[in-house]
Amino acid sequence: MGGKNKSVLRFSMMLLLSLGLVLSACSGGNNQGAAKNDNNGQAAGDNVANGVEPFEISVFIGQPDQQPTPDNKIYKLIREKTGASFKFEFLAGDIDQKLGVMIAGGDYPDMMTANQKLTAAGAFIPLEDLIEEHAPNLKKHYEKYWNMMKDPNDGHIYNLPNYGVTNADVTSSWYSGPAFWIQKDVLAEAGYPEVKTLDQYFDLIKQYKEKYPTIDGTPTIGFEILNYDWKNWGLFNAPQHLIGHPNDGGVVVKDGKAEIFADKDYAKRYYQKLNEMNALGIIDKEAFTQNFDQYMAKISSGAVLGMFDQHWNFQSAEDALITQKKDERTYVGLPLVFDEGIRDHYKDRPALNLNNGFGITVNASEEQAIRIIKLLDTLIQEDWQKILSWGIEGEDYIVKDGRFMKTQEQRDQFTDATWKLANKADSFHGQAPKMEGLFSDGNATDAAAQPEEMVAALREYDKNFLAQYGFNSYVDFFSPAPENDIAYPAWSVDLVDGSEAKIVNTKQNELSTKFLPKAILAKPEEFDSVWDEYVSEIRKLNIKAYEDRINEVLQWRRDTWSVK
Amino acid sequence: MEETFVKDSAVRKPKTNKKITWAVLKEQRQLIYMSVPLMAYIILFAYVPIWGWTMAFQDYKPARDFSEQTWVGFKHFEFLFKDESFLQVLRNTLAMSVINMILGFTTAIILALLLNEIKKVVWKRTVQTISYLPHFLSWIIVTGIVATSLASDGIINDILMKLHLIKEPIQWLSEGKYFWGIVGASHVWKEVGWNTIIYLAAMASIDPALYEAADMDGASRYRKMFHVTLPGIKPTIIILLIMQVGHILEAGFEVQYLLGNGLVVDWSQTIDIFVLKYGLAQGNYSLATAAGIFKTVVSVTLLLIANGVAKRLGEERLL
Structure with a gap:
């Protein structure tokens, strides 16, 4: 009898143990949730004394960045004044993968940067009622843009665009967009000529490369092309600009109708030119096998004479050149066209940065959502905007006769990444709603757009360089931007994941990635046959589905956005 | 150990046939x-x-x-099988998989045989350690090393130029015909040492009496390798082969994704990359699942066939 009891006991013990194992595996998620809550509680304990109720907002930022230091002075100020503290998670690795996992688990923080995948998965809550009810300042901020912010699929507002809400025509000294870039020394060597067309551009590069086959010991690279992963514009986008159109992504909008340009004759003209240049050895042999890091390394070496790219994309490589004191190896953006008669349209008026900026997720409780929207409402006010953009008066900038300025030391600090982690709230401010243009006292919202700062920040080399052209800044190389078409830009149209339009677009990009390098690297006499094959492959696709989707959304924008 | 294991199971066989009561x-x-x-x-x-x-x-x-x-x-299966590039993608996957398998097996077995012949323990250990260390590198690093060595100013081109085998640097990564070979070679470099471990273990369990008997008969070193060592590890080889056949549609993903580019896409795109582009990257999880089912069904079928063949030939089996 006793023996049997023992074995029963043993049995039940074993069962319990195995059950425990299984259960502990299952309940991992719950424990985590509990731990998180604890954390919140702790943060909440910080400063009840101030009269503001402390709370923590978990935030996901869809791009790689660094955590601010724990005692960052701006975040500290926000915590003291509003009670809000942030818990940031930054992207590590691939955004699609990360979001895929988040969506599959429904595991969102309180606030996330916008993404069409998230909106489609129903991760965001509609914001229009919240704003109407709790955020009068935000409402005022976005008033003119209210209809534009609505999702074309269901008419709700899910995200608060971070850029593009301007109250004055800002003339920043820094052009971040696409252009044909050329090393300053190439222009200096040729006696500061005016460069308008593609042919002139390549002639200059050819001459310079012949004269200087190596730069600081590295073989000179005439023209560099980046086509890596999603950074494909270096290869794809130039033709639309050469015929005087602004950046619409994969299409050209002519008389209100969008059509692809990849298979058009003007595209052929551009790639044929590249093909000729390749035969002359101007184009980097490794252009099409390199990854982004290799591309940046080449630019940082100072041996690359030119490329087609967007400024922000290679900015850090240019910064490296400045740090090395190679000012003559930094770049000027040129708005090239095919023929002199065409007016360049590279520089555009800032459009509302749709599908960007913060949204509040379904995981945030109703209270939390209200707290967040109230916080954003507070921070959009001018005094906070000054703090977020310029910093603290006296510490980060000085005021002379009502004008904001910086000392050289303050200017240097603003380019120091380590200093910024402790003294700027850039990871938040970059994504949050913000004022752009001028404050009510006439100062620019962005230091780079403050005229006094623009002049003061120029280095000696650049002052002399610009004087040769009689320009005030490098932006003057571009024609002033005309008024945007109401539906501009077409590149921000959501093609809808998994739809035919999206699949056709993916396939077309795949064809371009395959055939354009082939065409450029082909022997000049074989160019035509490769091009014809490329065009016939493209025509096999249902391009119409892609164009129709874009035109449909453009039309919707014209109908909805025109009403102001 | 291998021998005794086989004997044991032969003895125990009738016992397992006993009815379960x-x-x-x-x-x-x-x-x-x-x-x-x-x-x-x-x-x-x-x-x-x-x-x-x-x-x-x-x-x-x-x-x-x-x-x-x-x-x-079956919409998603249709999309998958009807897509023009699917056959090409399948071809690439199978080709690279078979290349990897053949290269992987032969190099690992040869290296194991050679290592087994080394009498100096220190020397043997050193070679073994050096050859299996790359296994612990992730593919992102390995592809970086491969891309750098194959660049126009990389070590491979440098050596070939110094030896006057080529007149100007070869653009290895922009020629489709080299791609499969590059992938195969990178696999060998990364995995060969690691793969020898299991064969060395199998060799260690071969009864030394067999070698002594062969010595008595006057067998040379090569004879012993062919007639004692190789048959001794045959069961291991076959089990591993059967398992490998099940993975034939998994030619890898990282290598092709990281080394591939527009110029070689006709040779580099595998099923996994295709699924990533048209499935996961587009939020089309259904397509990704359909491709997963396809791969599983093929794997299980091949595994059963290989197992059946092994059974016919009277060899060691998995199931």
């Missing part, structure tokens, strides 16, 4: 209890997820209930 179950109840957690683990993590296969027959949207999904039948 309640009495037997009761007698072995501790064993059964002990297997409960493992069974639970397998059911939870291997069988329950099969439920997810239903996604392949729906237009699956995340964050929606099962009842709210739309059923679409």
Whole structure:
């Protein structure tokens, strides 16, 4: 009898143990949730004394960045004044993968940067009622843009665009967009000529490369092309600009109708030119096998004479050149066209940065959502905007006769990444709603757009360089931007994941990635046959589905956005 | 050990054929209890997820209930098989997989045989350690090393130029015809040392008496390698081959994704990359699932066939 009891006991013990194992595996998620809550509680304990109720907002930022230091002075100020503290998670690795996992688990923080995948998965809550009810300042901020912010699929507002809400025509000294870039020394060597067309551009590069086959010991690279992963514009986008159109992504909008340009004759003209240049050895042999890091390394070496790219994309490589004191190896953006008669349209008026900026997720409780929207409402006010953009008066900038300025030391600090982690709230401010243009006292919202700062920040080399052209800044190389078409830009149209339009677009990009390098690297006499094959492959696709989707959304924008 | 194992199972065979009765179950109840957690683990993590296969027959949207999904039948399979590039993608996958398998097996077995012949322990250990260290590098690093060595100013071109075998640097990564070879070679460099370990273990268990007998008969070193060592590890080789056949549609993903580019896409795109582009990257999880089912079905079929062939030939089997 006793023996049997023992074995029963043993049995039940074993069962319990195995059950425990299984259960502990299952309940991992719950424990985590509990731990998180604890954390919140702790943060909440910080400063009840101030009269503001402390709370923590978990935030996901869809791009790689660094955590601010724990005692960052701006975040500290926000915590003291509003009670809000942030818990940031930054992207590590691939955004699609990360979001895929988040969506599959429904595991969102309180606030996330916008993404069409998230909106489609129903991760965001509609914001229009919240704003109407709790955020009068935000409402005022976005008033003119209210209809534009609505999702074309269901008419709700899910995200608060971070850029593009301007109250004055800002003339920043820094052009971040696409252009044909050329090393300053190439222009200096040729006696500061005016460069308008593609042919002139390549002639200059050819001459310079012949004269200087190596730069600081590295073989000179005439023209560099980046086509890596999603950074494909270096290869794809130039033709639309050469015929005087602004950046619409994969299409050209002519008389209100969008059509692809990849298979058009003007595209052929551009790639044929590249093909000729390749035969002359101007184009980097490794252009099409390199990854982004290799591309940046080449630019940082100072041996690359030119490329087609967007400024922000290679900015850090240019910064490296400045740090090395190679000012003559930094770049000027040129708005090239095919023929002199065409007016360049590279520089555009800032459009509302749709599908960007913060949204509040379904995981945030109703209270939390209200707290967040109230916080954003507070921070959009001018005094906070000054703090977020310029910093603290006296510490980060000085005021002379009502004008904001910086000392050289303050200017240097603003380019120091380590200093910024402790003294700027850039990871938040970059994504949050913000004022752009001028404050009510006439100062620019962005230091780079403050005229006094623009002049003061120029280095000696650049002052002399610009004087040769009689320009005030490098932006003057571009024609002033005309008024945007109401539906501009077409590149921000959501093609809808998994739809035919999206699949056709993916396939077309795949064809371009395959055939354009082939065409450029082909022997000049074989160019035509490769091009014809490329065009016939493209025509096999249902391009119409892609164009129709874009035109449909453009039309919707014209109908909805025109009403102001 | 291999030999004794075979003998043992031969002796035990009649015993396993004995009918399973309640009495037997009761007698072995501790064993059964002990297997409960493992069974639970397998059911939870291997069988329950099969439920997810239903996604392949729906237009699956995340964050929606099962009842709210739309059923679409074989739409996603059709898209997969009807796509023009699918055959090409399948060809690339199979080709690279077979190349990897053949290269992987032959190099590992040859290296193991050679290592086995080395009498100096220190020397043997050193070679073994150096050859298996790359296994611990991730592919992202390995592809970086490969891309750098194959660049126009990389070590491979440098050596070939110095030897006057070529007149100007070869653009290795922009020629489709080199791609499979590059992938195969990188696999060998990364995995050869690691793969020898299991063969060396098998060799260590060969009865030394066999070598002594061969010595008596005046067998040379090569004879002993062919007639004692190789037959000794044959069962291991066959088991590993059978298992490898099951993975034939997994030619890898990282290598091709990281080394591939527009110029070689006709040779570099594998099923996994195709699924990433048209499935996961587009939020089309259904297509990804359909491709997963296809791969599983092919794998299981091939595994069973290989197992059957091995059985016919009277060799060691997996199942």
